[in-house]
Amino acid sequence: MLFYDAVNPAPNPRRVRIYLAEKGLSVPSEIVSITAGEHKSEAFRAVNPLGQIPALQLDDGSVITESVSICRYFEALHPEPAMFGVGAQGIAEVDMWIRRAELRLMTPLAGVWMHTHPFTARVVKPQYTDYGESQKPRVLAAMKEFDRVLADRDWLDGKSYSIADIVLLTTVDFATFVGVGIPAELQNLTAWQARASARPSATA
Numbered sequence: 001m002l003f004y005d006a007v008n009p010a011p012n013p014r015r016v017r018i019y020l021a022e023k024g025l026s027v028p029s030e031i032v033s034i035t036a037g038e039h040k041s042e043a044f045r046a047v048n049p050l051g052q053i054p055a056l057q058l059d060d061g062s063v064i065t066e067s068v069s070i071c072r073y074f075e076a077l078h079p080e081p082a083m084f085g086v087g088a089q090g091i092a093e094v095d096m097w098i099r100r101a102e103l104r105l106m107t108p109l110a111g112v113w114m115h116t117h118p119f120t121a122r123v124v125k126p127q128y129t130d131y132g133e134s135q136k137p138r139v140l141a142a143m144k145e146f147d148r149v150l151a152d153r154d155w156l157d158g159k160s161y162s163i164a165d166i167v168l169l170t171t172v173d174f175a176t177f178v179g180v181g182i183p184a185e186l187q188n189l190t191a192w193q194a195r196a197s198a199r200p201s202a203t204a
Helices: 011-023 067-077 087-116 129-134 136-152 163-178 187-198
Strands: 002-005 029-031 055-057 063-065
Touching: 002 011, 011 067, 011 163, 055 067, 063 067, 067 163, 087 129, 087 136, 087 163, 129 136, 136 163, 136 187, 163 187
Parallel strands: 002 029
Antiparallel strands: 002 055, 055 063
16 A cells, blocks of 8 residues: 655645544555656556546555545544544534535635646646636635634534544645635634644644
C-alpha cells in the first residue's frame, strides 16, 4: 500500500492525513510535488490518470482516488473510532455536512483559486479573473451558513468530531491561503476553527 501525498496548503491530501492521525493509523507515503508539476507527470498519471492528489495504491495495484473515498476505505477496515457517523441517521448527517462543505464552500473557492491566484496562472490559461472574483461572495455566504450552524454545537453533526469537520477545516484553512479568510464577525466559525486546529491531528 502506498499513499501519494502532497505538502500543505494542498487541502485534499491533508484531509487524509488528519483522518489517519485521528485513527492512529500509519500508512507508507510518497510526496508528489505539485509545485514541480510531478502530479501531471507521465509516471504519476500511470497511477491516477486525472493527475490529482491524493491517491492510494493498494497492494494488488488497484488505486483509490478522492480524499473522502480514501478515508471511507480505511473506515471500513478500522471502524473505531467512528469518523463517518454512527447509525443510519448519524451516517446520513455526517454525509450531509461533507456534501455541504464540498458543494457550497469548496466549489466556489475552487473558482477563486483557479481564476485569481498567481500560482494557478501557470496552468489555467486563460484565467477568467472576473469569474474568480464573482465567486468570493459565494464563499463568504457559505461561511456565514456554517457560522449559523455552529452557534449551538462544537462540531458539525452536533455529536462528535468527524470527517465532516476535517473536510471543513481543510477547506477554510485553504480559503485563508487563497485570500478569502473567515471574516472577523463570524465568531462561531472562528471558534470552531480554533477547536479543530487545537487537535493534535490538525498538524498531520
